[in-house]
Amino acid sequence: MVEGIVTERAGQKITVFVPEEGKYYRGIPLGKVRKKDRIYAGDRVTGRLVDSTTFAIEAIKERKNLxxxxxxxxxxxxxxxxxxxxxxxxxxxxxxxxxxxxxxxxxxxxxxxxxxxxxxxxxxxxxxxxxxxxxxxxxxxxxxxxxxxxxxxxxxxxxxxxxxxxxxxxxxxxxxxxxxxxxxxxxxxxxxxxxxxxxxxxxxxxxxxxxxxxxDAPGFSRVEALNFMDKEQVRLYFPEFLNYQCRFSDCLHVNEEGCEVTEAVKRGEIACERYKNYLKMIHEFVPWLSEVEGC
Ligand SMILES: Nc1nc2c(ncn2[C@@H]2O[C@H](COP(=O)(O)OP(=O)(O)O)[C@@H](O)[C@H]2O)c(=O)[nH]1
Ligand SMILES: [Mg+2]
Ligand SMILES: [Zn+2]
Known part of the structure; x- marks a missing residue:
């Protein structure tokens, strides 16, 4: 059993790099793999070296993400x-x-x-x-x-x-x-x-x-967070907000009572620019929001 990583998938052509050999092989997925799943660049695969150029793919390892x-x-x-x-x-x-x-x-x-x-x-x-x-x-x-x-x-x-x-x-x-x-x-x-x-x-x-x-291909060049998640989730991906415990655990950090994040913005511990972008990201859902002093 050999392990490899798929470095390229172009139509039917699959290229597998085998670190152990430091070599590239043409990947041929066996029937059971082909039926079950598509293969992507980045996939970790296991299989057999059929000859000096061919890697028979017997299984795709579970993906961390896709x-x-x-x-x-x-x-x-x-x-x-x-x-x-x-x-x-x-x-x-x-x-x-x-x-x-x-x-x-x-x-x-x-x-x-x-x-x-x-x-x-x-x-x-x-x-x-x-x-x-x-x-x-x-x-x-x-x-x-x-x-x-x-x-x-x-x-x-x-x-x-x-x-x-x-x-x-x-x-x-x-x-x-x-x-x-x-x-x-x-x-x-x-x-x-x-x-x-x-x-x-x-x-x-x-x-x-x-x-x-x-x-070698670029990821997103522009995105709107709300196309991916709910407005309640956006705050979870501003890591600096997670250092503060607001009174309400579902606090959106807008103008709620006991919001520690807005207090931190006022004290200058959280960058205004970041906070304002956060508000802008969720803005259409919080039309009542007020400006934070000094920001
Ligand atoms: N002065 C300077 N120009 C750069 C630098 N990096 C890229 N460029 C130029 O910026 C332009 C866009 O670069 P490119 O790599 O195609 O950007 P991409 O669209 O993000 O892939 C090209 O004209 C590059 O020569 C850099 O560090 N300094
Ligand atoms: Mg480019
Ligand atoms: Zn808050």
């Missing part, structure tokens, strides 16, 4: 990439992505790219946002795909795990993956066509990286 965009199983981490300038930072997009991936149970690493071209003003902005997201409990890494700054730290975060990259178009996701893995990914290409109605079923490939894998 992402639809990109279609990859067993994703451990998402690198949410943003820039401070060019394009300008969109904190609402960042917070939505963090909430959605949190909900999907995938650990997020926040990366600010293009630090090589920051203006003086931009540097200050960067420092501010690094503090906001670090204080919220995330790992935050400023990088430059251009100069390589910060990429050592990022590659440490990605060693031994399966990761994907998400974030707006043009922030440098493909550039960072290319720089890290040495694989040529098309840079400057807008691959978000699917969001404008056209459904291109882009195949994903997992690129081996430091004992783990990086997905």
């Amino acid at each position: 992402l639809v965009r990109p279609p990859i199983a067993n994703v451990d981490k998402v690198v949410v990439v943003a820039t401070i300038e060019s394009p300008p930072f969109q904190s609402y997009l960042m917070d939505n992505l963090l909430v959605v991936y949190g909900f999907l149970g995938i650990e997020a690493v926040v990366v600010f790219n293009k630090v090589d071209i920051l203006s003086e003003e931009g540097r200050k902005e960067l420092d501010k946002w690094v503090k906001v997201y670090s204080d919220a409990g995330y790992t935050v890494i400023p990088v430059s795909a251009e100069t390589g700054e910060g990429l050592d730290r990022l590659s440490e975060e990605l060693s031994g795990v399966t990761s994907i990259f998400a974030g707006a178009s043009g922030v440098g996701k493909s550039s960072i993956i290319s720089k890290l893995t040495g694989e040529h990914l098309r840079v400057g290409e807008v691959s978000e066509k699917t969001e404008r109605g056209r459904h291109t079923t882009r195949e994903v490939r997992l690129i081996p990286f430091k004992g783990g894998f990086i997905g």
Whole structure:
């Protein structure tokens, strides 16, 4: 019995990487597997090496998770990439992505790219946002795909795990993956066509990286948390809110009596920017909400 990981699934063609051999095989699912389940990139499979190029897949191991965009199983981490300038930072997009991936149970690493071209003003902005997201409990890494700054730290975060990259178009996701893995990914290409109605079923490939894998297709470039979950759930994916115990356990942190989260915002322990984005996310459901003093 041999273990492998599916690195590519393109139509009927399945590629299996066998770490033990350090080699790729053509995966052939046996009848019982084929009938039972579809196979995805990221699947851990067991089976037999039939010859020097063929892996007979006898079973798919239970999946930790299965992402639809990109279609990859067993994703451990998402690198949410943003820039401070060019394009300008969109904190609402960042917070939505963090909430959605949190909900999907995938650990997020926040990366600010293009630090090589920051203006003086931009540097200050960067420092501010690094503090906001670090204080919220995330790992935050400023990088430059251009100069390589910060990429050592990022590659440490990605060693031994399966990761994907998400974030707006043009922030440098493909550039960072290319720089890290040495694989040529098309840079400057807008691959978000699917969001404008056209459904291109882009195949994903997992690129081996430091004992783990990086997905070569981008995750979400924009999301609205409420398309994924109920408004009552959004607060659970602002990790810094979880440090506070409100009087009511179902407190939405809007203007309830005994809300410790709004008190923490007033005291400056929770970043106003994060709290405001939270309100914006659930806003259409809480039209009565009032502003918090000093925020
Ligand atoms: N100055 C600078 N430009 C970058 C950096 N990373 C990416 N770019 C440029 O930003 C543009 C978009 O990059 P790309 O990797 O295609 O972004 P993606 O849409 O997120 O995959 C390209 O013109 C890249 O050359 C960086 O760290 N510094
Ligand atoms: Mg790209
Ligand atoms: Zn509360």
